[in-house]
Amino acid sequence: MKNKLVLLSLSSFFLIACNGEDKETISNYESTIDTLQNDNDKLNQENKKLVDENKELKMHNKEIESYVEEFLTDWESSIEESTDDPYINDIDGLETFSLGDTIRFDTGHEFKVTDIYVTDEAPNPSDIINRNFVRVDFSFKNGESEDVTLAGENILSLYDSNGEKAKMTSKNFLYAEVSPGELLETSIYFDAGQGPYQAVTGDIAWVSE
Incomplete structure (x- = not known):
């Protein structure tokens, strides 16, 4: 019985204390909870917005994939229908010259192939x-x-004896800015079939022996 009275007294004391300073503490807690709830609501709204944007991106990606697939299908069909070999060129009818001949064009440019050899x-x-x-x-x-x-x-x-266009290699790959009046002398290299060869620029060809 005494223990019960002590407990009751402590409870009463706690309730009295709560009516004082602890009321302010509880109020602060409630305010904090409201703030957290508002923040959580905002996060939920932002999350929903992100989910919607993600759905739009997925739809857009599907459209792109569909477009790429259609493009590749059309491209493959055009390749299958084409009978042209990209490394075969009709070089008949070209004006031919011997190695060492200098050709002067209407533009004033001078071009000369001096040698072609394995x-x-x-x-x-x-x-x-x-x-x-x-x-x-x-x-x-x-x-x-x-x-x-x-x-x-x-x-x-460069074309070989079968009229097949040779593949230019990366060795001494040609890229040069030539100033007015400047003379450039250089060499380029090809992976080619059997000769004799024809070095071609425009409708002009230099023929090797």
Whole structure:
């Protein structure tokens, strides 16, 4: 019985204390809970927005995948329908010249192929030579009043005796800015079939022996 009275007294004391300073503490807790609840509601709204945006992105990705698939199908069909070999070119009807002949164009440019031959030079490590490693020596003089850019097969191509276009290699790959009046003398290298060869620029060809 005494123990019960003591407990009752302590409970009464606690309730009295709560009516004082602890009321303010409880109020602060309630305010904190409200703030946390509001923050949680905002997070839920942002999460819902992200979920909606993710759905839109997935739909957009499906549209892109569908477009790419359609494009690849059309591209493969066009390849199958085409009978052209990208490394075969009709070089009949070209105006031919001997090695060492200098050709002067209407633009004032002067072009000369001086030699075409199979070389025992080492290709670049990145190049895999399946046939003959062929070197073409040539010169180009800029006859215009502005710089001219020479780049890769845009300036010179090589064809073997079967009319098959040779693959240009990376060794001494041609990319040069030629100033007005400047003479460029250089060499480029090809993976080519059997000769004799024709070095071609535009409708002009230099024929090897």
